[in-house]
Amino acid sequence: MIYSDIRGLLQKGIEVGLIDTADQNYVTNQVLALLHLESMPATTEGTTDDSIPNLLDKIIAYATENNVIDNVFDDKEILSATIMNCFVERPSVINAIFQKKYSNSPKNATDYFYELSKNSNYIQMNRIKKNIHFKATTIYGEMDITINMSKPEKDPEQIKRESELKHDVDYPKCLLCIENEGYAGRTGYPARANHRIIQVPLVNENWYLQYSPYVYYNEHSILLAEEHRDMKIGKDTFKRLLTFIEKFPHYFIGSNADLPIVGGSILNHDHYQAGSYNFPMTTATTALSFTLENFPNITASVLEWPLTTIRLxxxxxxxxxxxxxHVLTTWKSYSDEEADIRAFSNETPHNTITPIARMRANKFELDLVLRNNRTTEEHPLGIFHPHADVHHIKKENIGLIEVMGLAVLPARLKDELAEIKKFLLDQTTSVAPYHQQWAEQMKGNYGELSNLEQIESILEKELGIKFAKVLGDAGVFKVQSECERFIQTLNR
Structure with missing residues (x-):
């Protein structure tokens, strides 16, 4: 069947436009060499009709069963990416096609690159399909909830290999560096042979656009600096974000904050996240309109949102x-003891911003989410961080995606929620200890339950309520008077 699977992969590559029929012999020979096969039989038992990810899985299974590679996670990832690299043009060609399509329309260019990234299996569509998605109604409107099931589990041999790894390789410096383009991968470092990036000049610098291998929303993309440098929110950040949406008005773009606790998972490489998606925050209503006295042509408001957000x-x-x-500079030095906000502890800064830019009705729009990362004995993970009572649902940092209203919840919840369903059906008397109080509260609130669909609806609703609480914990101003004091400071 291996020859049928190879023919199937070639046929799909032609169908989706990765290769031309004129490339067929060349690509066939490249794939054969990778599988240690010397020839392609003139006849086979046909051509396997399946998706590219499924065909790759079949080919990788053959490679492990026939000792082409070890049955280890990284070896399988490296071979899979290297096979697909045979189908993907060189970076210069990809960039030239992108620019040609961009001259027609920015959307045509990103549509082309997004489809390429999916078809080349760089975006892991099969794994992404495992994620659990639903919308949940909260006092702030509908929230997006995702239980992240797409991250593959490492096998015992992979874990052993990584533990025995003695040497440190400082290349690429991080997962976002431009040197990842085409990198084969190694033990403990992901395969990127089929990875391509698009050069996007911004404010006298080279930046690069790529898509996330594990997209959490439509066209989930990453814009990364050419230079490997720490994340920093400043005036240049706003210039870059707004220049980007001027170039790509059909996308939003935003940045994680640049401080620990309130920042994202990668703070050592300056980067932003973009895409074509309306997050719950996008449609948030106005809680308070105000005037920035030194900027009379700016429309300013505070959103009805659990995290304190100023929209300009x-x-x-x-x-x-x-x-x-002006908002950022004022906020970075702003303290309000009544609101538990201190700008500094000695020389350590605590205040920063999570910014998001988009076009709306032909206007440029910036959402500035005020963040503070101070800790106390009561809240050692952060005063404005998910508090202990919601850690059973979400304990990790609240980054850009969650700030905008899309929860990315841990995979453990899938099985734990199944146990809670049994508890609500009186099929078990206990659940994970950290869920016990929550489960008992639901049983007390909703009474006797026997309908599984009703229970699933209740759990989705309750997860939405918990996520709204998670975001509320991260909000710096809890009442309007606190927000008004900051606005007064802006206008001094």
Whole structure:
């Protein structure tokens, strides 16, 4: 069957436009060599009709069963990416095609690159399908909930290999560096042979666009700096974000904060996240409109949102940059003891911003989410971080995606929620200890339950309520008067 699977992969590569029929012999020979096969029989038992990810899985299974590679996670990932690299053009060609399509329309260019990234199996569509998605109604409107099942589990041999790894390789410096493009991978470092990036000049620098291998929303993309440098939110951040949406008005773009606790998982490489998706925050209503006295042409408001968010709008980029920089500069030195906010502990800064940019009705829009990472004995993980009572659902940092209203919850919840369903059906008397109180509260609130669909609906609703609480914990101002004091400071 291996020859049928190879023919199937070639046929799918032609169908989706990865290769031309004129490339067929070349690509066939490249794949054969990788599988230690010397020839392609003139006749086979046909051509396997399946998706590219499924065909790859079949081919990798053959490679492990026939000792082409060890049956170890990294070896399988490396071979899979290297096979697909045979189907993907070189970076210069990809960039040239992208620019040609961009000259017609920015959306045509990103559509092309997104489909390429999926078809080349760089975006792991089969694994992403395992994620659990639903919407949950909260007091702030509908929230997006995802239980992340796409991250593959490492086998025991893989874990052993990584534990025995003695040498440190400082290449690429991190998972986002441009040197990842085409990198084969190694033990403990992901395969990137089929990875391509698009050069996007921004504010006198080279930046690069790629898609996330594990997309959490439509066209989940990453814009990364050419230079390997720490994340930093400043005036140049606002310039880059707004320049990007001027180039790609059909996308939003935002940045994680640049401090531990309130930042994302990668703080050592300056990068942003973009895409084509309307997050719950996008449609949040206005809680408070106000005027920035030094910026009369800027429309300013505070959103009805669990994290304190200032929304600024303008017809022009430059005034918006200046206004956003004023908000950031003021916030970075702002303290309010009544609200538990201190800008510094000695020389250590605590205040920063999570910014998000988009186009709306032909206006430039910036959402500035105020963040603070101070800790106390009561809240050792952060005062404005998920508190202990929601750790059974979410304990990790609240990054950009969650700030905008999309929960990324741990995989453990799938099995744990199944146990809670049994508990609510009186089929078991206990659940994981950290869920016990929550499960008993639901039983007390909803009474006797026998309908599984009803229980699933209740659990989705209750997860939404918990996630809204998670975001509320991360909000710096809990009442309007606290927010109004900061606005007064902005206008001094």
């Amino acid at each position: 709008q303008s017809d022009e980029i430059e005034p918006l940059i200046q206004a956003a920089d």
